[in-house]
Amino acid sequence: MTVQGLAEAIDVNPKTVERWITQGKVPYRRHQxxxxxxxxxxxxxxxxDSRTVESSADLSKAEIVAVYPHRHTVPPGLWREIYTRAQTRMDVLxxxxxxxxEDPLFHxxxxxxxxxxTEARILLGDPGCAAVRQRGVDEGHRIMDGKIRNALLHYRPLFASHPDIGFRLHDATLYNSIYRSDDEMLVNPHVYGIGAxxxxxxxxxxxxxxxLFDTYANSIEHTWENARQVTDRDITGA
Structure with a gap:
């Protein structure tokens, strides 16, 4: 990023940015x-700056809106509610x-x-990859590939009717399921021995x-970049 580009992004004079770089001037906290x-x-x-460390930690804590002990205790409408607020992007990893x-209202x-x-991207596990097989074992079953194919069957009508919805398959080892809507998300950690x-x-x-938010958001981008397109074989398993 250029000095001019950064100055425009954070709404300061380019000379101010230059002084941070060439003279070691420390910006105001909000500009940091x-x-x-x-x-x-x-x-x-x-x-x-130790004060910056403390403030950054406080801000990360402030990014946590709520914590639910189990996914099934999340208010049923919250998933659709956060996506309803999306204006720019919505991601499912x-x-x-x-x-x-399975939710027709989500469709x-x-x-x-x-x-x-709005840009929409749905990232599902590659049914034939090692990470999917292992996650099935970790959850105490061996049907994760079947669950993915069922999800693809549910989404299949959207492939033709709305090709602008991005569907890809990844072979990444996921430590969380992430549901992002602009600057809001639900993160569902994966725990060994139990289902999500x-x-x-x-x-x-x-x-x-x-x-905190950006740490999870960046993982979506990395996974999307390395994911592949869905084929008919992925759905049928044939």
Whole structure:
């Protein structure tokens, strides 16, 4: 990023940015957080300030809206509620996310959002990959590939009717299922020995300089970049 680009991104004079670089001037706290957010790094990698460390930790805590002990205790409408608020992007990063694929209201929401210009990306596990097989073992069953194919069957009508909805398959080892809507997300950690529906869920909302939200959001981008397109064979297993 250029000096001019950063200055425009955080709404300061380019000469101010130059002084931070060439003269070692330390920005105001709000500009530190804004700069770290624009550069997608933790603020403490740019300025070594114990007060900044404490403030960054406090901001990360403030990004936690709510914590639910199990996925099944999340209010039933919250999944659709956060996606209803999406204006720019909505992402689903899971192995199967079968419960969401079975929801016809979520399908209607997906269609309405992409028709309004929102980017939608659904990332499911590659049914034949090692990570999917292992997750089935970790959860105490061996049917994760079948759950993914069922999810693909539910989504199949959208493939032709709404090709602008992005569907890809990944072979990543997931430590969380992530449901993102703009600057809001639900994170469902994966716990050895139990299904995701029994694991906790964190409701997060992004705050500039917080870092917690962006850590999970970045994992979506990395997984999307390395994922592949869905084929008919993935759905049928033939």
């Amino acid at each position: 957080y804004a700069t770290a957010t624009a550069l997608k790094v933790d603020v403490t990698t740019l300025w070594d 899971v192995y199967s996310g079968l419960f969401l694929s 209607d929401l997906l269609k309405a959002k992409v028709e309004a210009g 529906y029994l694991a906790p869920v964190f409701h997060l909302r992004r705050l500039p300089g917080g870092g």
